[in-house]
Amino acid sequence: xxxxxxxxxxxxxxxxxxxxxxxxxxxxxxxxxxxxxxxxxxxxxxxxxxxxxxxxxxxxxxxxxxxxxxxxxxxxxxxxxxxxxxxxxxxxxxxxxxxxxxxxxxxxxxxxxxxxxxxxxxxxxxxxxxxxxxxxxxxxxxxxxx
Numbered sequence: 001x002x003x004x005x006x007x008x009x010x011x012x013x014x015x016x017x018x019x020x021x022x023x024x025x026x027x028x029x030x031x032x033x034x035x036x037x038x039x040x041x042x043x044x045x046x047x048x049x050x051x052x053x054x055x056x057x058x059x060x061x062x063x064x065x066x067x068x069x070x071x072x073x074x075x076x077x078x079x080x081x082x083x084x085x086x087x088x089x090x091x092x093x094x095x096x097x098x099x100x101x102x103x104x105x106x107x108x109x110x111x112x113x114x115x116x117x118x119x120x121x122x123x124x125x126x127x128x129x130x131x132x133x134x135x136x137x138x139x140x141x142x143x144x145x146x
Contacts, residue, residue, distance in 0.1 A: 012060035012093055014100045017067070019046045024064045025057065032083035035118055038145050054104045058084070058093045066093040070101035077105035080116035082124075098131050116141075 017025055022045035029040065039045075048069060049055045058066030066084040070077065079101050084093045105113055115133050117124050125135075 012058045012065060012088075012091075012096070014056055014058050014066075014096055017049050017055040017057045017064075019049050021057070021064065022046045022049065025055075025067055028057075028064050028067055028085060029081070029083050031085055033086075034081065034083050035120075054101065056097055056100055056104075058088075058097055060088065066097055068094075068097040068101050070105055072105055072108045072110055077102075077108070077110035077113040078116065079105075079113060082115075082127075094127060095131055 022042045025045055026040060026042065039048075045055075052071070054070040056068045056070065057064045063085075065088040067081060068079060068083075069081045070079050072078075079098065082094060082097060084097075102113065113133075114136075115128050117128050119125060129135075
């Protein structure tokens with residue numbers, strides 16, 4: 001980040017992440033305090049970028065300041081790994097990323113979108129509620145790392 005991270009000198013914009021930006025995306029996730037995952041590797045991030053997923057980034061002042069991954073599995077849309085750098089929060093960047101993710105998923109014919117949100121982050125839960133998503137009662141996520 002630049003020395004003057006408290007003000008945006010240029011408006012932010014949203015675009016697809018490029019494979020060569022995988023390391024910068026990983027640094028954003030670390031700065032934003034997202035929980036580490038077994039897929040937080042340069043190779044896995046590049047794989048996601050090169051797949052059919054929309055790996056979206058928000059950029060300002062030539063820095064990656066936000067991210068969202070939006071995918072469609074043929075059944076429903078999924079959004080996860082939303083992150084905004086702490087110096088740029090509360091400026092509408094997260095909302096803009098969700099709106100762009102929804103727009104891209106709608107073009108694919110998605111009728112339902114789910115968001116993967118860690119309940120240990122009350123701010124994240126509140127954010128998704130504020131942008132119109134609801135907690136689905138009775139659903140528990142199971143996982144296994146093979």
